[in-house]
Amino acid sequence: MILFRYLTREVLLTMSAVAGVLLLVIMGGRFIRYFADVAEGEFPVTVLGNLMLFHLPGFMELVLPLAFFLGILLAYGQLYMNSEITVMVACGISPMRLLQITLLPCAVVAVLVGICSLWLAPWGSMATEGIIQEQRSRLDASVLTPGRFQDFGAGRTAYITGFSDDGRQMQNVFVHELGSRGDDLPNYVTRAEQGYQQVRDETGSRFLVLEDGDRFSVVPGDLQAEHLAFERYTIRLGESKTLSASDEAEFQPTKALWRSEAPGAKAQWQWRMGVPLMVFVLALIAQPLSRVNPRQGRFAKLLPAVFLYVAYLSLLLAAVDAVGSGSLPAAIGVWPVHAAFFALGLALVWRLQRKGMR
Template structure:
C-alpha cells in the first residue's frame, strides 16, 4: 500500500515539474525557431533531450517529496500510529521504501550515465550540421546576415521559408579577391543538378563589380542571376563534458572529467540518501501540523543540491582531495537522516515525555 501511494504521488510530482519546466523551454526554443536559429527538427530533438535530462535529475527529489507527502498525510490521519501499534517500525518502513528506491536508482543511473550523454552528443552533432546549412529560415528579415567572417553578407527585406522566396535582397560578396554587390527585388534558394552547394537565384536586379573609385568598376542589369552560396564555416565539433560517454570519463585522468563522473554518480546515490532522510522528516504527532517538517525538508533539499554543485566545483579545481569526490554529500545526508531518527526516538519515547512533564 505504501509503495503504491508513493508511486502515484511520484508520477503526479514528476508530471507537474516536467510540464512547468518544459513549457518554459518550449517558449525559448519556439523563439529560436521563429528567428531561424534552429529548425523544427532540432527543436524536437532538444525537447526530447530536456525530457531525458529532467527525468534523470528530477526523480531523486520527486521520490524524496513523495515519501514525505505520503507519510505526512498518514501521520496527520493517525494511520502511522495504528501501524506502529501493529509493530511496523522504522526499520520496516525503510525496507519497504528501499524496494521502491532500487528500480528508481537503476532508472536514474541508466538515464544519467548512458542515455543522456548519447542524446546530448547527437543533439550537438545535429546543431553543428544545422549551422552548416544555408537556410532561408536562418536569414533574419530587416537585418544584415553575415557568413564566413564577412566574406558573404546578405540583407533580406522579407522571407517566406514555406514558399522559398526572398524579397528586397542585397548581397555583398568577395570571390577570388574581388568584391561585388547584387541588388534584386526577389530571389530564391535552389540546388542545381551535378553542382555542389546551393545557389541564390536573383531576379530583376543590378550587379556592381569592382572597387569603387577605380576604372574597372562595372554596373549591369539582369533578369536572372545566379551565385553559388559559400559553404558556411563553423567551428569543429567539440563535445561538452556532459556529452562525453561515461566510459571516456572512467578512463580519463583529467580532474574535471572525474568531477563530471562523480556528479553523474551522485544522481542514483541521491535516491537512497534522500529516501533515508524523508522517513524521519515526515514524522510528526497528530497535533503538530499537517505535513510535519515539510518546510525543513525544502530547506535541506536546497542545501543538498547546492552542496552537490559546490562539491563538483571544489573537486574540479582541486580544493578538495580527489578521493573525497562528491559522494560525501549523499553520505553526509544519510548520516543526518540517522541522527534525526535517533533524536526522534528519544523525543517521542515515553520516558522522555514523563521527564518533560515532571520538569513542567
C-alpha cells in the same frame, strides 16, 4: 505484503504527480526559450520537437530525485495526518521496518535515474548539440520569415520579401556579410531578384544561389565601393554534416569519462555516479522528516526539507566544479558531501527509532 503495496502505491503516485508538475514547469521554460530562438530564425520549427525530446533524459535526471523526496514527505505526512501511522505502530511496524519498505521503490527510482544519468542524458545532450550546431552552420530557407532581417551566424544577415508559389524560390534577396578579421576587411552587400538553396551531394556543402543582382564591397570608413553586377552568384553557406564527438566532458559517454585522467572528465563521472546515490540518501532523510503533528498539517516540514535538498544539491555542484577546476583532488571529490548527508539521515532515523512513532 498488503502494507507494502499500499505504502509503495502512495509514494509512487505522489512522486508521479510531483514529477509531472516539475517537468511541466521545466520543459515549459525551455520550450519558451527555444520558441523564441525559432522566432529569431536560429533554427526551423520542425526541429523543436526533437530538441525537447533529447532534453527529456537530462530533465528526468534532476527531477526524479526531488520528486521522490517530496513524494515520501507528502505521502507519509498524509499517513500521519490520518493517524494511519498510529495504527501501524499498534500493529508492531517500527521506523526501521517502514524504512525497509521504502527502499524497494527507492531502488527502482535510483535505477531509472542511473539510466538517465549514465547513458540517456549524455546521448541526449550530444544529439541536441549536434542539431543546434548543424542549424547554426547553414542558412535554411525554411527558417526565413519574409519582411525580417535575420542573423544566421558567420556574420551573415539575410532579408527576403517573400517566396514563390512552390516555396523554393526566395524573392528580392538581401544578404549582408561582415569582414571576418576586423575593420580592415571589406563588408559585402548582395542584392538579387531571386535565390534558392543548393546542396552538393558529393561534398555535402550548401550554397545560396542568387540570380540577377548586384554585389557591393565596402571597407568601413572608405568613401569608395566596388560594384559587381551578376546574372548568377553563389555563396557557400557551410556543410550539412553530423557534429563529431565533442571534447567536452558533458557530451562524452560514461565509459570514456572513466578512462580519462582530465579533471573535468573525473568531475563529470562523479556527478553521474552520484545522482543515483543521492536518491537513497534523500529517502533516508525524507522518512524522519515526514513525521508531523496532525494539528500542524502535512506541509509543516516541507519548507525545511526543500531547504535541506537545495543545500545538498548546491554543495554537490560546488564539489563537482571544484574537482573540474582542479582545486579539489579527484580522490576526495564529491563523496564527502554524500557521506555528510548520509550520516545526517542515519542520525534522523536513529532519533526517530529511539523516540518511537507515538
